[in-house]
Amino acid sequence: MTACRLYTPLPPTFRLVPELELALLLRPPKGLSKKFPKPKENGNSMPPAGRAPQQLSDESEEEEEEGGRRIAGVYIPPAPVPICSTECVGPRLIISKIVNENFKSYAGRxxxxxxxKNFTSIIGPNGSGKSNVIDSMLFVFGYRANKIRSKKLSVLIHKSENHQNIRSATVAVHFVRINDLPGDxxxxxxxxxxxxxxxVFNDNTSxxxxxxxxxxxxxxxxxxxTHGIDLIHNRFLILQVWIENLKYLPQNIPRLFDLIRLQDERMKPAFYFALRNxxxxxxxxxxxxxxxGATRYRVVTLEGEIIEIEGTMSGGGREKRTGRMGRSATVTTDENPAEIAAMESRLEELGGRLAQTRDRIRNREDTVSTLTRDTQKWKVELSSASNLIKLSKFKLHNLPFRPPPSELKTYTLEELSQFNENELEIASINCHDILKKMKPNxxxxxxxxxxxxxxxxxxxxxxxxxNRRNEVRQGFEEVRKARLSEFMEGFHIISYKLKEMYQTITLGGDAExxxxxxxxxxxxxxxxxxxPPRKSWKNISNLSGGEKTLSSLALVFALHYYKPSPLYVMDEIDAALDxxxxxxxxxxxxxxTKNAQFIVISLRSNMFELANHLVGIYKTNNCTKSCSIIPEKYARMxxxxxxRGRSV
Structure with missing residues (x-):
């Protein structure tokens, strides 16, 4: 789970865009962001779990904020105002406690x-259940099972020798808003x-x-x-994986399938079926x-350790278990005549079904072809009709002017005597015949x-x-320019703060x-x-492990300076540091931590000794338990x- 994903290739640059844009809080238009389905199981509303949701509610339920705009029905909220400070004025939200009930390694309540309110450190030996504290928060914040190192939700329900057939598990996070007073x-x-x-229930509903x-x-x-905890951009949860992803911006890691060389190429599909990616x-x-990382992979090391997609790990030990990796492998097959005959019979059957399917496809293609021809014919006829209408309109507007008929002439008896009555009657009949043949519409x-x-x-x-297209085009251009302007403003702030952060935590280094x-x-x-101090400029990919971690933390702190959160949860971010x-x-x-709450999981004494409270995690009878102490109280005691000893 990361606030930004980092893409290959690394040298000489690495990509943080558009994920860096998310870290800069330049939210995409809500109407254009991907909506996740809201499936319901057993009548219970299920979240779009597995990743931080990008859309939290329907458009109809969203209230338009001041400064937002709507383009072609798409609402674009105003750009978030960068805080650019580590000071917090006014009330703030903190986590007072977390109650786990039959969740993972926690039995009972x-x-x-x-x-x-400021600095709490969670400590405990390896395998005691410290990481399950993070998993419990991920669970409440809507993440899918494979992001909580499990295959399915029901696996999150506790199961141990003394606690069998538990049907449900619950995690409750208690929040409260406070006003700071002097001291603690x-x-x-x-x-x-x-x-x-x-x-969550054992039928995987929740x-x-x-x-x-x-x-x-x-x-x-x-x-x-509304209280400053943004599940979309996730500025408050900083996992070791987050730091590791920055350290290993990625690397050219091959697939095991691509390293295999076979004498019989026909066996490749079988190997891919087993190895996948x-x-x-x-x-x-x-x-x-x-x-x-953000995308889970199954990974095997050169020493034989295997990390499955669901997060479980196997292998290890003192001796390397390379097996056939890196050596040539010869594939042979044992042929069984009966099995081959059965397979050939099955193949013929499938071939017949395939031929029938192809015939049906050809018939459908013929039908489609006929419909296509008819459609083209109709389009041509429609086009001809349109052209005819245009031509008729043109002719109607260009009809020659005909003067109105003059008055009927009056003939005298002498003039009438000159006409032949039979000729006139024949001419009249001819005119009527011509009119009948014309048939005007x-x-x-x-x-x-x-x-x-x-x-x-x-x-x-x-x-x-x-006009609407022009308005949308103009609005899109304005949004594009605003996006670039706001991104560059945030980028320059973060770039400047990154230099300052790196100089602070390295005592004299520099960063670009x-x-x-x-x-x-x-x-x-x-x-x-x-x-690094007393060294030359280097790309992050060429640094040592500890130097990469410091560089990554400097970037994390710079991003959080731009938009701080009221609380932070950090998981062993100091693992690679001296x-x-x-x-x-x-x-x-x-x-x-003077004005924010930090919950840090750490095994380093010079980290947790600075904490105001310590939460100890330990295991008894395969069940995780916890205790909380105040170091300053015991120091005073x-x-x-x-x-008293000195006075005696």
Missing amino acids: QVLGHFH DYEIIPNSEFVISRT YYCVDGKRVQFREVAQILR TLVANDLNQARSVAY LSAINDFNEKDAIYKTKCEELDDVT FELVDSLDPFVEGVSFSVR FKNVSIVGNYIKER AEAQIE
Whole structure:
């Protein structure tokens, strides 16, 4: 789970776009963002779990914020205001405690906390259940089972020798808003406590509750977002995997299937069926960084350790178990005549069915072809009719002017005597015959008027659509320019703060965060180079493990400076650091916790010794339990005993 995903290839640059844009809080238009389905199982509302949801509610339920805009029916919220500070003024939200009930290694009801308003460290031996604290939060925050190191949700239900047939598990996170007072004191804002919980059953269904009332997940996310905890961009949860992903911006890790060379190429599909996209890493650290990234992979190391997609790991030991990896493998097959005959018979049967299917396909293709020809014919006729209408309209507008007939001439008797009556009668009959043969369409004028009205209506519709298109095009251009402007503003702030952060935690180093293509920053990504103290400039890919971790933490702190969160949860971010650098990072966190809550999982003494509260995690009878102590209280008790000893 990461706030940004980092893509290959790394040297000489790595890509943080558009994920860096997310970290900069430039949210995409909500109407254009991907909507996740809201399936329901057993009547319980199921969240779009497995990844932080990108859309928390339907458009009809969203309230338009001041400064937002709507383009072609798509609502675009205003750009978030960057905080650019580590100071927090006014009330803030903290986690007071977490209650796990039959969740993973926690049997029965186990309370984690109370957590201090500033700095709490979670400590305990390996395998005791420290990481399950993170998993419990991921569970409540809507993540799918494979993101919580499990195959399915029902696996999250506790099962041990003394606790069998448990049907459900529940995690409840208790929140409260406080006002800081001098020292460790604070006052709770009245009626600000609320509890968000999620319950899972052994049939893999689950539901959410807020203060005991069932709700949909989008309501949970909306409540947390109003208090500054953004599940979309995830600025508050910093896992070791996050740091590892930055350290190993990625690397050229091959697939095991691509390394296999076979004498019988026909066996390749069988090998791919077994291996799929299994990757080969150099060591376990590299394997973890790849396996637990935003996209899960099955990874095997050169020493034989295997990390499955669901997160389980097998192998290890003192001796390397290379097997046939790296050596030529010969594939042979044992032929059984009876099986071959049966397979050939089956093949003939399938061939017959395939032929029938192809015949049906050809018949459908003929039908489609006929319909296509008819459609083309109708289109031609329609086009001809349209042209005829246009031509008729043109002819109607260009009819020659005919003067009105003159008055009938009056003949005298002498003039009439000159005409032959029989000739006149024959001429009249001929005129009538000509008129009968002409058969004029007297309804043509009405038809023309109808077609002309339709034509004018279509012209008006075309003008309306054209105007709307121009408006949308102009709005899109404005949004594109605003996106670029806001991104560059945030990028420059983060770049400047990154330099400052790296200098602080390395005691004199330097860092550069630059765009590869300044004209189009959303295409080529960024280049991250650092200069450790008393060393030359290097790309992050060429640094040692500890230097990569420090560089990654500097970037993390710079991103969180741009938009801080009221609380942070960190999982063993100091694992690759030496004693000196752990102290530097720990003291920076200690300084930062004056106005924010930090919950840090750590095994390093010079990190957790700085904490205000310690939450110890331990196991008894395959069940995880916890206890909470206040180091300062015991330190004062120890000093008092020393003073009494001296006085005696």
